Amino acid sequence: MKIQQLRHFLLVVEEGGFRAAAEHAHRTQAALSASIKELEKSLGKP
Secondary structure (H helix, E strand, C coil): CCHHHHHHHHHHHHHCCHHHHHHHHCCCHHHHHHHHHHHHHHCCCC
C-alpha cells in the first residue's frame, strides 16, 4: 500500500466520483482507477 493510493481513494470519495477526482489530481481516469485497483489488491480485495 502506498500513500499516493490512499490519497487517490480519499479524493474519489471527496469528489464523489472518478471523473472529478481525476481532474482534481491532474490524472486520467484510467490512471486513477489503476491506483485504486492496486490499493484493493494490496488489501486483499479482488
